Amino acid sequence: MDTIAATPQPPYYAVIFTSQKTSTDDADYGQAAQRMSELAALQPGYLGMEHVGDSTGAAITVSYWSDLDAIRSWQQHAEHLEAQASGREKWYQHYFLRVCRVERDAEFKVASQH
């Protein structure tokens, strides 16, 4: 799968979630992360998500949204609130979340060869 989200023309919003996991790599983390990415994709105003994680437990997840109300609703979704609590209780050592307005973008792609 391509990591890169196919977002519309700016402006739109991004939530940058940079995280460092605790050493314990719980099996339930992977399940919850999968469930959250599926659930996010069903929310009104969802535009896409990009996630890269490495073997040290560092990850950056960026989700894209049409507006701030969509972000607020998703952050207050009951099942998402439960996952956020588990994140603080056991999965994350440190995270930083930033809500941003995307103002311009640029894409580069190597042409497919046939």
Added chain:
Amino acid sequence: MDTIAATPQPPYYAVIFTSQKTSTDDADYGQAAQRMSELAALQPGYLGMEHVGDSTGAAITVSYWSDLDAIRSWQQHAEHLEAQASGREKWYQHYFLRVCRVERDAEFKVASQH
């Protein structure tokens, strides 16, 4: 090293650079990436950088800046322009760059245990 950048109170700006490398993992890519992160840190208005890459060649790099002028100057820096050209010529299969205004943030950190 902690992946998470210690940025000031919003508002400030972020450049989200999501990329997929070509299969060729050039040694010169690593060198150039290292040089670019050192050079970026010397630019006026630089606030920090976060980078996570995985074994498939997917990466997300987010750099933080005080204002749009700082981003523009860095994008037009002669040595950075050269690296951008090499990126399009050989290192990247696909990338997407988004310039955003960070409007709010939230941090969580497990207290150190002594």
